[in-house]
Amino acid sequence: xxxxxxxxxxxxxxxxxxxxxxxWAIEETKDASNxxxxxxxxxxxxxxxxxxxxxxxxxxxxxxxxLALPLSRLNRKTVWTFPETSNIQQAIDxxxxxxxxxxxxxxTVANGQINLEVRARFLExxxxxxxxxxxxxxxxxxxxxxxxxxxxxxxxxxxxxEHNHVLRASLTNIVGEPLEGTNRNATVxxxxxxxxxxxxxxxxxxxxxxxxxxxxxxxxxxxxxVANEDQNFQENP
Numbered sequence: 001x002x003x004x005x006x007x008x009x010x011x012x013x014x015x016x017x018x019x020x021x022x023x024w025a026i027e028e029t030k031d032a033s034n035x036x037x038x039x040x041x042x043x044x045x046x047x048x049x050x051x052x053x054x055x056x057x058x059x060x061x062x063x064x065x066x067l068a069l070p071l072s073r074l075n076r077k078t079v080w081t082f083p084e085t086s087n088i089q090q091a092i093d094x095x096x097x098x099x100x101x102x103x104x105x106x107x108t109v110a111n112g113q114i115n116l117e118v119r120a121r122f123l124e125x126x127x128x129x130x131x132x133x134x135x136x137x138x139x140x141x142x143x144x145x146x147x148x149x150x151x152x153x154x155x156x157x158x159x160x161x162e163h164n165h166v167l168r169a170s171l172t173n174i175v176g177e178p179l180e181g182t183n184r185n186a187t188v189x190x191x192x193x194x195x196x197x198x199x200x201x202x203x204x205x206x207x208x209x210x211x212x213x214x215x216x217x218x219x220x221x222x223x224x225x226v227a228n229e230d231q232n233f234q235e236n237p
Contacts, residue, residue: 001123002102003234006094007211007222008038008080009060011071013046014163017147017156019070024151025084032088035095037222039134039209041167043067047142048166056174059217075219076211085151100124101212102233103223109196109206110228116171116192118210121233125184128215130176133192135169138205165207165224169197176213203227 008026012019023040030036041056042048044067057064060073072080074091081087100123107116118133144152144161152158171192181188196203204227211222225231 001098001100001236002121002221003035003236004094004096004099005035005037005222005224005234006033006091007075007209007219008036008091009073009076010038010040011043011067011069011073012040013042013044013069014048014142014144014161015045016069017145020144020146020148020151020158022070022072022080022084023144024148025072025080025088028085029088029091033092033095036091037209037211037224038165039136039167040163040165042163043069048140048163048168050167052170052174059175075222076213077216077218097236099221101126101221102235103210103212103221104231104233105208105210105223105225106230107208107225107227109203112196112203114192114194114196114206114227116208118190118192119187119233120179120182120189120212121187122182122184126182129179129182129220130213130217131172131179131190132174132176132211132213133171133190134167134209135171135197136165136207136209137168137200137202138164138166138207140164140166140201140205165209168199175217179212 140163141160144158206227
């Protein structure tokens with residue numbers, strides 16, 4: 001069996017004073033479990049605004065014209081119960097040590113070029129799966145508005161707040177691309193080769209997230225990887 005990680009997609013903004021609540025909750029969840037994969041999807045008047053959010057917004061929030069942030073989803077479709085800071089266990093309960101779908105990545109980031117291999121291995125037959133691969137950036141410093149007095153010292157504006165796991169590009173269709181050959185004992189490999197996107201501030205801070213969704217667009221497993229890492233599958237004895 002493989003380790004099952006929980007995916008947290010955090011819809012956020014530097015202008016959003018209540019978004020610090022979810023940011024805090026994500027860090028608390030990561031402190032409590034190694035099985036957490038997080039993505040910050042910035043939206044609105046924000047230096048990290050993700051302009052290609054519309055297909056994802058239509059998938060996760062159908063009929064909603066504008067997103068009232070913060071919003072967060074576990075494994076893409078499950079609402080993380082408010083207040084997220086009091087519901088860390090809800091996210092951790094979506095992890096396990098006995099899933100039959102494993103993920104691993106290997107990458108090189110050098111000389112302005114990204115080469116990434118994503119591998120998915122299956123211990124039972126699966127069908128109607130999709131793969132999503134994100135390119136993220138860490139260690140981005142920008143002021144963060146904060147309305148929550150009990151978090152981050154209660155500062156109304158947190159100077160040079162460190163924004164991590166920020167979505168910078170989706171290497172697949174953001175709602176996923178079909179995976180074929182997902183049969184028992186099969187390993188499916190996808191390769192990506194692109195220039196470092198122009199919106200990346202520092203290529204040394206690039207990271208990746210890959211996850212596989214089912215026919216209902218729920219994430220079955222997810223994996224995070226830093227640049228120039230060669231991962232093995234997270235096998236459990």
